[in-house]
Structure formats: C-alpha cells, structure tokens
Amino acid sequence: MTEPDDVPETDAVIPRAAFTRRPEHYLLAALAYFVIALATKTLLTWTMALLYFVLVLDVAPRVVSRIRAALVSRGGETGR
C-alpha cells in the first residue's frame, strides 16, 4: 500500500500549484452531468463522460479565461 507521503516530492512531476480546480468545481460538474443524464434520458458512455469532465473542468475554463484576457487587453488598448 502506497501513501502519497511515502513518495518523495522530487518524484512528483506536476507541481501542486498546477491544479487550480477546487472540489466544489467537481461536485458542480457531476451535478450538471447528473441533470443532463436525467433530462436527456441518455446515460453517456464512460468515454463520453470523461470527455464531458475534461471539457467542463479544463477546456471550457481555459477558453473562457483566454476570451476574458483578450477582452481585457482590448479594453486596455482602447483605453489608451
């Protein structure tokens, strides 16, 4: 049985700060998935479910933050 503390920090290839999604994001994503599954009366396969979670928890927030950054920078340019 391996506990995370057994593994030296030097072996962790991803820094802790790279994970920016909080547990409540996961809960909301799961809740939304549950509502979609019930509303559409279709239960996605595991591959589609993983795609959904990746889109909701990774791709969509990155796209939104890029759009927001672009709008802010455009606003800054206009302000000048």
Add this chain to the structure above:
Amino acid sequence: MSWAAHEFENYFIQKHLGVKASFLAICIGTYIPDSITKHLVYEHPLDAAHFHRGWPGIGFTHSLMLGFVIAVAVLACTKSRSWALGILIGEWAHVVTDTSDSAGVMAFFPFSTDNVTINMWKHTASQGRGGDGAAYYSGLGGIWDFFWFLMVIFFARDTLRVEYFRRVVVPTDPVAWSFLKRRLYLSDNGLLAIYRGLFLYGAVRMVAWFLYARFQVKVPWQPVWGGPKYVKGNHLDHGTWYAVTGRLFLGAAALAVFLYLCWILFVRRLWQRAAPSPTSVALAAQAA
C-alpha cells in the same frame, strides 16, 4: 455484468497496488472484456447470454486467460511492469466481479468451458440495454455498486486527492500521462479530470440508473439473492452442480499449472528484463 462497480474497483485496486501498477492500465484491463463485446451482446437476436459468456461465443473475453495473454503481450512490447500488472489485475477483477450474475463467466477457459457463478443477481442482457439496467438496479447488483462506492469513500478516498494523483499516480506512469497531455492538449487540470472523472461517472451512473428503474420504467425493487424476481434471468446450463464443480476444479488446476509453466519458461525472463517504475525504484532507494 456490473454497471458501476468496475469503475469503483479501479480506485480500490490502485490504493492497494500503489506504485506497482499504472492506474490507466488498471482501467484498460477492467474495460477489456466488455469493450470488445457489450455493443454486440444487446444486438444478438437469439441467446445474448450464451453469446456474451458462453462457448462457442465471445465468453472467452471474460476469462483469466485473456488477461494473462494481454498482460504478457504488453510486458513483451512495452517492457513496463506497471502496465502489465495493471492490465492483469484490472481484467481479473472484472472477471471475478462478473461471477456474481446468473450467467457467470468461463473463468478457466480454455481448460473448462463451464461457467463460474454465485448467482447473486440475474444476467438480463436479453432484455436490451434499458431492461438490463433496470433489472440490475432492482436486484443486488445496485447494492453491489453501492458497496464498492462506500469501499472507495471509506477505505480508498485518499486515491481521489490531488496529492495522491501527483505523487503516486502520475510518477508511476509519467510517459502515458505526458502523452495524454501532449496529444489531447490538456492542462494538468484536464489530467486530474480524467483521473477523477471515472469515479464521478460511476457515481452518477449508479444513481441515475437507479432512478430510471424506480421512476421511469417503474419496476419493483427486489434486492434479494438471485433477484430481481419480476424478470427471467439468463442461465447457462452445463448439467448437475457436482459435475460442473468437478470440471471447474480440473480447469482451475490446469490453468494454474499452465500459468506456472509459462512463468518458468518465458514470463519470468520478460519480467526481469522489464524495468520497474521510476517511483518504485526511488522508494526502494529511500527504504535502503
């Protein structure tokens, strides 16, 4: 067949194997038997259960031998112990879990084509996907899923933490995770979403199918051994119980001898040639 237990078992196995096995390999191993067969089973016009779990048919996909053959092939091709072990344990976990339904599995194929079953719930693939799901969540199948959900929550919840993912799961299998990151253009959040997504999928699937059975098709909840009673289950009849038990015993003994001979003749050499995961080397060095 199990509907969500296969997802939950992966985290429990991961907790106990730690750096010895790749999580992705465990998942692939768990999905191997049904990914090849599931869509064909519901479309089978005559005898879905025999096609799914019997011989002749594709019942060999639910055998211990298939897991062994694929694991050895993976060990020979990738020289990765963590992948070979993950595939083997994942596939075997699926086979053991599927002994619980009324159709059972040909666990000792090809040395025995008799099915091992404890008949805990009914195999109802002949009812189609909806009917099968409703029946599963009306008998002890749903309870079995919930049991594994609780097992993860109470005994393996550490595996769902960020720290576990970054210090155990990824370092055990850095090549595969970085491949996913590169090829799918994911951030580290995306990798964690894949890792945790399987658990969330299992949890949502369990609740949603249970509600479907209760409020959509409105079938009775009969969580008794061998249930639910409202539907006819699929059984693969091979004769009297003592004849089947005898043949299964011989099949199990023959499989054990076969695996031992394979280990001595070539698998041991493949195992020694393969490299242990970088993290297990670091842990061994730390312990020394």
